[in-house]
Amino acid sequence: MNLSVSLACRKLTSLFTATSTSLLLTLVMSGIFANAQTASTSTSVTATSSSGDWTQFLNNSMQRWNPYENILGVNNAGSLQLKWTQTTTGAFYSDPVVANGVVYVSGGDARLYAFNASTGEVLWSYNAAGFAVIPQPAVANGMVYFDAFDGNVYALNASTGAKLWSYNTGSANIPGGEITVANGTVYASMESTEGPPGSIGLYALDADTGALLWTSIGGSVPAVANGVVYLSPSGYHAASQIVALSASTGATLWDYYINTSGVGSSSPVVADGMVFFGGVGDDNIAREYAVNASTGKTLWVYTIPDGSLGDTPAVANGVVYVNTFGGDVYALNETTGHKLWDFAVSGKLFTAPAVANGVVYVRGGVPQPGIDNLYALNASTGAKLWSYAIGNYVGTPIVANGVVYVSNTDTTTTGVTQTDTSHLRAFSIGADLFLRVTPSATMVHQGDLLTYTFPVWNVGPVNADHEVLMTQAPPGTTFDYVRISGTPGLGTCTTPPYGGTGQIVCHENGSMAPNATWTVRLTVKVTAPSGTTITENAATMSDTPDPNLNNNTATVSVKVQ
Numbered sequence: 001m002n003l004s005v006s007l008a009c010r011k012l013t014s015l016f017t018a019t020s021t022s023l024l025l026t027l028v029m030s031g032i033f034a035n036a037q038t039a040s041t042s043t044s045v046t047a048t049s050s051s052g053d054w055t056q057f058l059n060n061s062m063q064r065w066n067p068y069e070n071i072l073g074v075n076n077a078g079s080l081q082l083k084w085t086q087t088t089t090g091a092f093y094s095d096p097v098v099a100n101g102v103v104y105v106s107g108g109d110a111r112l113y114a115f116n117a118s119t120g121e122v123l124w125s126y127n128a129a130g131f132a133v134i135p136q137p138a139v140a141n142g143m144v145y146f147d148a149f150d151g152n153v154y155a156l157n158a159s160t161g162a163k164l165w166s167y168n169t170g171s172a173n174i175p176g177g178e179i180t181v182a183n184g185t186v187y188a189s190m191e192s193t194e195g196p197p198g199s200i201g202l203y204a205l206d207a208d209t210g211a212l213l214w215t216s217i218g219g220s221v222p223a224v225a226n227g228v229v230y231l232s233p234s235g236y237h238a239a240s241q242i243v244a245l246s247a248s249t250g251a252t253l254w255d256y257y258i259n260t261s262g263v264g265s266s267s268p269v270v271a272d273g274m275v276f277f278g279g280v281g282d283d284n285i286a287r288e289y290a291v292n293a294s295t296g297k298t299l300w301v302y303t304i305p306d307g308s309l310g311d312t313p314a315v316a317n318g319v320v321y322v323n324t325f326g327g328d329v330y331a332l333n334e335t336t337g338h339k340l341w342d343f344a345v346s347g348k349l350f351t352a353p354a355v356a357n358g359v360v361y362v363r364g365g366v367p368q369p370g371i372d373n374l375y376a377l378n379a380s381t382g383a384k385l386w387s388y389a390i391g392n393y394v395g396t397p398i399v400a401n402g403v404v405y406v407s408n409t410d411t412t413t414t415g416v417t418q419t420d421t422s423h424l425r426a427f428s429i430g431a432d433l434f435l436r437v438t439p440s441a442t443m444v445h446q447g448d449l450l451t452y453t454f455p456v457w458n459v460g461p462v463n464a465d466h467e468v469l470m471t472q473a474p475p476g477t478t479f480d481y482v483r484i485s486g487t488p489g490l491g492t493c494t495t496p497p498y499g500g501t502g503q504i505v506c507h508e509n510g511s512m513a514p515n516a517t518w519t520v521r522l523t524v525k526v527t528a529p530s531g532t533t534i535t536e537n538a539a540t541m542s543d544t545p546d547p548n549l550n551n552n553t554a555t556v557s558v559k560v561q
Contacts, residue, residue: 052066052069053099053139053401054066054098054398056138056181057095057135057138057178057396058221058223061271062224062225063269063271063315064312064313064354065316065354066357066398069357069399069401069402070357071357071401072404073358074357074358074379074385076461077359079386079429080388080427081428082425082545083544084119084120085424086424086425087421087423089420089421089422090422091420092395092409092422094146095136095351095396096406097136097138099158101116101117102114102123103116103426104139104158106136106146111126112128112137112154112156114144114158114161115424117403118544128148128150128152135178138181142157142158142159143156143158143207144156145181145186145188147179150168152166152167152168153166153188153210155186164210165209167203178221178222183247185204186210187202187229187247188202188203188205189202189203189219189231189234190218200217200234201215202218202219202229202245202250215250216250217243217252219231219243220232220234220264220266221267221312223268227246228244228245228246230243230275231245231268233264241256241257241258241259242256242277243255254295256289264279265279265280266309266310266313267312269314269315272318272334273294274292274299275291276289276313276315276320276334277289277312278311278313278324279309286304286309287301287303288322288332289302300336302339304328306328308325308326308327309324309325310325311349314353315355319332319333319379320332320334321355323351325349326348326349327345327346329342329344329349329382331382341382342382345362345375351363351395351396351397354398359376359378360378361397362397363395363396363406371389373387373390374394391423394408395407401462402461403428406425406427407425408423409422428462429461430460430462430545430546431460431464431512431545433546433552434457434458434459434552435455435539435554436455437452437538437556438556440453441558444526444559445526445561446526446527446560447525448525450525450526451522452471452556453519453520454519454522454538454554455486455518456469456520457516458512458514458516459514460514462544464511464542464546465542466508466510466543467508468542469504469520470503470539470541471503471504472502472503473496473500474534474535474536475501475528475535477524477525477527478524479495479497479522480523481523482504482506482520483521484506484508484518484520486508486517490508490509499525526560529560531560533559534558534560535555536556537554537555538553
């Protein structure tokens with residue numbers, strides 16, 4: 001049974017009368033609420049991303065910001081609930097990305113996975129010839145791109161998982177690198193064979209065909225903006241901390257140095273004509289830097305108070321958000337570098353923040369087995385809005401279309417055997433189903449037909465998937481017929497036979513959009529004698545979390561004359 005539905009059913013039980021509680025428990029025990037993974041059998045999807053998606057590590061904004069998110073925000077992030085969890089063997093080596101209702105994430109079992117974003121159902125997986133798939137994939141133009149330990153950059157059909165092309169860098173059996181897709185080009189930082197061991201090259205490939213366009217210095221996740229590729233070189237080429245390359249030729253436009261040791265810096269982000277990144281100087285002091293995107297000229301430098309290096313920052317609405325390995329989140333004015341606020345998490349921060357609609361999402365934890373937390377902070381004040389204890393080795397969160405996605409890997413050791421189990425979790429504020437029941441008459445006679453109308457509204461901000469209405473032919477009546485109207489999915493009902501008694505369970509076979517209505521009409525024949533009060537109870541639930549259960553049940557009584 002889906003965890004969120006199971007919990008909701010237990011809450012609904014306390015709201016029901018004795019008669020309907022028995023009904024609800026019977027329905028739950030008989031498995032009425034099937035796991036969302038079995039509710040849908042689709043194995044392909046349409047792969048055109050929408051503006052609210054998060055399609056690559058830096059997102060299309062190149063700022064780790066989703067400017068189109070309008071569901072989750074400061075006023076409701078505190079109500080986030082677990083929507084679904086998907087578990088696989090092995091360790092997830094990447095963080096998820098989302099495009100057009102599909103979550104893509106790579107795993108340590110040498111597969112790239114595509115999950116249904118609403119239910120967590122596995123749509124397809126691709127085996128990279130037994131080589132681990134790393135790190136974040138990227139989705140563009142109906143294709144998903146990733147690299148693997150075999151030294152290949154792959155392109156798959158995002159709908160089916162069919163391989164379209166691959167490009168081999170010649171660096172087999174070594175870690176891959178980072179991918180960004182922009183303007184029809186795949187920019188992949190991969191270990192290169194053109195220098196000493198550890199050399200990192202940036203490969204620019206035609207996104208449609210995989211043809212090599214050029215190679216140059218490689219390193220961190222590339223940020224691409226206004227015809228320029230920005231990255232932090234690493235390996236053999238780590239002589240500068242940030243380099244700007246021509247996106248069309250790979251030629252170096254400018255370099256930026258903060259130390260002479262060749263130690264690289266965080267991946268950069270680009271916003272408003274500026275490049276932001278973190279690094280450590282020769283004095284071993286960690287700082288956050290802002291430089292002019294056209295010239296590389298220093299605009300400001302902020303010394304990290306806790307002394308630890310910052311991870312890839314995020315930028316939104318004139319503010320730079322920095323997670324540091326020391327366990328602090330800093331909000332800096334984009335123009336001046338002045339600190340606006342800071343927030344200390346429990347443990348340390350080893351992943352980048354994500355920003356969407358006034359909320360900053362960060363992971364806080366420790367660099368060894370323990371319990372990591374996912375936090376939602378007010379982007380304006382730093383106040384904590386919500387947190388959730390996840391497990392070990394939590395990755396970098398993303399936010400898309402009202403859902404927060406994050407992966408983690410739990411490691412257990414038995415003797416000398418280490419076992420990795422990975423989880424991909426989705427959090428949302430849920431739908432809000434609202435149920436009423438209206439009888440066709442308030443007073444009836446024995447032998448009359450009585451019709452109950454059960455309209456179910458979704459008054460929440462997100463879709464409700466696979467709604468269920470649970471009711472019965474109440475004592476003192478027998479079943480006559482049932483019909484469904486409303487949302488396009490309509491649905492099916494399980495009923496007693498004509499003239500019988502017992503449960504009625506109706507399933508809506510699709511997804512109910514916000515403000516949509518799904519209606520079930522049940523007609524029964526009154527068999528009770530005069531003076532009897534007939535009481536009808538009903539409850540509704542879906543596979544989508546529902547934070548407000550007070551309006552999920554309805555009761556009405558009718559007197560027999």
